[in-house]
Structures are given as structure tokens and as C-alpha cells.
Amino acid sequence: MIKFENVHKRYSDGYVALKGVNLECKSGEITVFIGPSGCGKTTTMKLINRLINPTSGKVLVNGKDVSAIDPVELRRGIGYVIQSVGLFPHMTIAENIQVVPRLLKWDKERMDKRVDELLNLVGLEPETYRERYPSELSGGQQQRVGVARALAAEPSVILMDEPFSALDPISREQLQDELIRLQKDIKKTIVFVTHDMDEALKIADKIVLMKDGTVVQQGSPEEILRHPANDFVKEFIGTKRLKQVQEIPTAEEVMIRKPVTTYPTRGLAASIKIMESRKVDTLIVIDEGDKLQGYITIYDVLSQYKDETKRVGDILRPFAYVVGPDTMLTQVIEIVDENKLAYVPVVNEGGTLLGVITRGSLVGHMSEVYPSPGIGV
Template sequence: MGNAIVFDNVRKSYGQKAVIPNLNLSIAEGTITVLVGPSGCGKTTTMKMINQLIQPSSGKIYVNGSNALDISPVELRRNIGYVIQQVGLFPHMTIEENVTLVPRLKKQAGEVNREQVDRMLQLVGLNPDEYRHRYPRELSGGQQQRVGVARALMSDPPIVLMDEPFSALDPITREQLQDELIRLNQELNKTIVFVTHDMDEALKIADQIIVMQDGHVIQQSTPEQILRHPANEFVRGFIGEKRLTSHLTQSVDEVMVKHPVTIAPQKGLAEAVKMMVRKRVTGLIVVDKDGTYLGLADSADIHARYPEESLSIRDVMRADAAVVNVSTPLAETIPLVQQAPYGYVPVVDDLGRLRGLLTRASLVDVLARPYLEGGEEHE
């Protein structure tokens, strides 16, 4: 995989003020790269220099190996998709006419057929028969934004720029379009440069995140690496890392389900099924009379052996499933719970006695808590 976009000592000044003092960065082809940072950090200026909506004061910008400054701005922009917050659909044109605008400007009208339009609309989740002949005013904000994405993709550009395209939408529509964007790029493999001030959005959609401050790249890495290893206090504060890790440094004891449903090893399978129905659970934790953990018995394992009347729960339980100690830091348990075949992991003390159950649901609760309690303060 090569680099689709390269900034080489790029500077942008307005008079004596340098909004981009000296920028060097590379954006890999086929990725969603998100420029993120507070207002005025230079992220939108950086993106607009890619398609020459803003001209750099000095330096070079390479787009797919060619110096973008040697290409006419009109020609460059016709080969780079562009999606903005205000959508920019032409109100007097139908949806089909809006979607085919760039090919028609490139005088490819004869090559544009209904199948291409239909495919683009289907890609962004719009029924062609229902929307092709409508006008923008007849669509919701989310639908208009989908048309904007379809228009940007219609001429099959290798690069698509997206300038806070979802920020004006309601949270549900925004979430849907973020999911659509991830799905689209898995299918189309475009190089997408996406500007946002919302770190949650960046973490969700990005393959690479570029955190900017005062025209400088402070950190460029994967979402995982930025969360685990923020470059400095600015990045740590911007992503809300303190609020997140303050919960992940909790022990398992503070998060686990305290009273899981248990069963004695000598109990029969019919008794086990009756208990699961009564307690509304899909599995049981097997313990002895002293509360020592022995194993797990899932409903699938129980039902598979149910016709054999002589069997006890001990005969079908799994004794080799992973367990965690009650004092384990929560962060260390996440991979175990993610990989657990039943979605939960028993918690034991130093003597092997059952203390509780760590579930995927309990992890989701604790991971979501900083955002529910802290609002948008990290922005």
C-alpha cells in the first residue's frame, strides 16, 4: 500500500500569520484518515489544500504521485470527490442530475447510464426508483447527505475529501451515516480524508487519526495506539483519555455481576433446564458446596446431552474455560471477555471460590460511563 497524499514542507500564511507553519505528513491509499483537533487548529485548511481550494504558500503536495500544484485546479477537483457539511446540492436539479453532475462536467454524459446512478444510490442506502426524480427539498437532511456522498463517488475518484459532513445531523442519522461510510470503504477501497472536531467520530470511523494543534501534527496513528499511547497532555485531554482510563483502572470486583446463577455439580440436566428457564439465563456456573468454582454449563451443551437421563451437570460442564481473579485490573480482562465463547467470564478469589461474573454487557456499561457522565468536555 502506497501513499495517496504527501505533504512536503507545506506552509500556509495569511500576511505575517502562518496558520500552517511547516507540515509534513503522508496519507496511505485505501484508508479513512481523519484530521481532528479544536477549532482553528488547521485541519480544514490542510484538507482544502489537497484539492487547491486553498493554495499553499510554499512546499509541495503530491496526490497519487503527482505534484498537485502542477495540475489545473479544475482538473484536480474533478478527480477528487468532495463532501461538505452543507451538502451543496443544486435545488433545481433532480437527485439523478445532482449525482451525475461531475461526469457531465467532464463531458462523459454518454458514459453515464441509469445503472451507474442506480448503483450509487443503492450504495448509500437510497432506493433509486423512489429517489431518482425527486428534488433536494423533498429529502431529509440525512438523505441529502447520502446524495452528496453518491455524487462524490459517481465519477469513481480515488480520493474523497469530507469536511465535517455529518456534524449538522441528528445523532441517530449521524451514527447511521458513519456506519455506512465504514461499509462503503470496505467495498470501494477509496482514500478518504475526513475532517471533524469530534473525537468519538474519529475513533469510530478512522484507520488513521491525525491530531492537529496550531497548524502542527501532534500525533498520527491508529485509534488504538492513540487511545493507549497519547503523545502528550494535549492529546490526552482532547480524547478524554483520563476519563476513560480512570474507569479501566478499576478492579474486576467493582464491575462484575455479584450474584450469578449457580448450580451444584450433582444436579441433573432436567433440573438445570428448569433453573435456566426460571432465572431467565442461558448458562449456569457450577460450584461445590463450599462455593468453589468448578466450571460452566451453557444451554447448548446441556440441550445436546439432555436425552441422556443418567447425566449430571458435572458431565456436561466445561472446566477449562477462562477465569479471572477478583483483584485483576479491569483493562487486562477485556481480551478474555471478548474472546469468551459465551460472552462472560467467571470471577474467582485466591482460593478459587466464585465471586461473580464479568460479562460483555458490564464492560460496555463501564466503557460508556465516561461519555454519559462527562458530556462533550473533551472537545
């Protein structure tokens, strides 16, 4: 985790770049800094790897004050991707990726293996690209190598300073998708600077919107879109985006509010009776405080039915995916579709079951919003 505690930055000419910045970037998430030119977003990011030092306040990475860490040692443990890529033109792609591992005195076999792993990870065939030079690659391919180089020494933190802004729209979108895919696998703490709100909304777990050296608002994309803090935020997001969001319902608006549930202490015979009477093949399991525990299917029950000592709690399975009540319907549909789910539970921050969204409830909602034209009309 990265934490900023009342950070100020004043330059020698008197210019105040940051004014009491307080924020957290959670481990394993993408935090996006965004705002107009001169707002302090790049300055804030550069404090993390001590390219800039604060005038006052603290920056902590994984609980350690970065001011107490040697800058060279600190930077070797933090990946860094910049807009201009910064690949060394006289080095091959493999040699570029190996820069930090070589400084850390990795042996050749380990470095070669890591190069192949990373090129595969960013979608570049090692046999084809390992011995090429940066000038032989497209801008998008060079940026993929830049990402691979940032990951080379297996850092827990990666800083990305407008890495895709110089690319054409198609390459940019492809690399945004690639970053989202990569993050599912690598789960790094990523700080990403951009001036593009669409990019921020697409890739961020958390957005930090800045103006004049201060944090104006921070929160998830949904929170920023649904509850803009002031007129500046509304203007920066844009009227069109806000209107689009206002027209999209949330999970809470679409969910079935009283799904069929059972308790961990119930027996299997009783569970079959509930399924039979409610005409379902799955039961959601909650505890006495209505907190979500998991689910059981008719197949789970039948496979263990002969054992009379078994209870629901013995055979339940956890849910791989849940959504919050404020999750936009577009996101719910994406989760359901990508993971081939029959339904997804809706829970609050405390894990209490509020309802469930099924494929049927989605279809029902769509039919209400887009009713079929009358026959013969």
C-alpha cells in the first residue's frame, strides 16, 4: 500500500505544487491520478520513487517512509513506465528488459527465463522479438516492452506516467485492455497518471481527481460518476458522461430482493424440500445475520445425501463474484457474461445479502426499458 500523509511541495522559486495531500493507494489496485495540466498529479506520483522529495509530510510504501530508503535501492524495487517509453536504442529488447535484474546481479539463466516469461505476458512472441531493437518495433509494441521492463524485477509497485497518450487510438485501447488483463494476473499496486477521463474510468479501481495541488475527490469510478463532489468534478467528467450514467440503473434497482436462501445448519433433506417447493436448483446460504456464506446446488446435495450427518455448511461453495448495490448494470452484465454466471449476489460493504441478479431479471429489466412493439400495430 502507498500512503500520503499531509504532503506539501514548494519549489525554490516559491511555486506551491502540492497542498496537504492525503490519500491511499491500496495494494493490488490501479489508482489513477487525473486532472488538468499543472494540477500536481505527476508531482504526486514522482514522490513515490523519490524523483521529487516533499517539502513536508510523509510518503510511505508498504509501511516504510521512502525518505529513509536510499533512492537507488528504492527505484530498483519500483517499476516505472513513461510516455516516451525510454528504451535504450542500442540494446536489444531482451537487454532492455534485463536492465534492472542485471543491476541486481541476477544470473544469466534467470534473466533469460524472465525475459521469455514477460514477453509472453505482454503478448510478444519471445522467439520473434527477443533479439530485435526498439527501432524495429511499432509504438504500441515498444510500450509493451516498457511494461515488461517495469515488471522485470518483480516489483510490488509500478508507476505509469501517461504511458499510452502518444499512441494512436486503436493501439491505446488495445494496451488499456492489455493492462486490465495483466492486472488480473499480476495484482500489482499500480499508480497511473492520465489526463483522459475515459481512460481513467476504464482502467481504475480508484480515481484521484486533482486541481491546484489538492485532491478534489477520490473514489471508485462509480462513486465519482454517481456522486461528483462539486461543479469542477462535474465539468471535468463532462455532461455527456454524467447523463449516460444517470440513465444506467444500479444493481439495487434491478435485483430480486428476496432470493431463496437457507442456513448452514440446515440438513440436506430439508434443503431438497426447499428447492422442490420453490422450484429452484440452487440455494444461497446466509448466516443468522443475513451475511452471505455461499451456495449449494441440487447436485451438491444429492452427492452427499446418504450421509445424514452432513449439513448445508459442510458442502457449501463460496461465490467467486459478488457486486455491490451501486454497481452499474453495465458492469453486472459484463461480469455475468464473461464468467458465464446464472446469477450474481448483491451484498453491502458488510457482506450482508441484499438480493440477487439473475439472467432472467436482466432480461426482464431490458424488456421494460425496451418493450417489444405491439403485433399488428
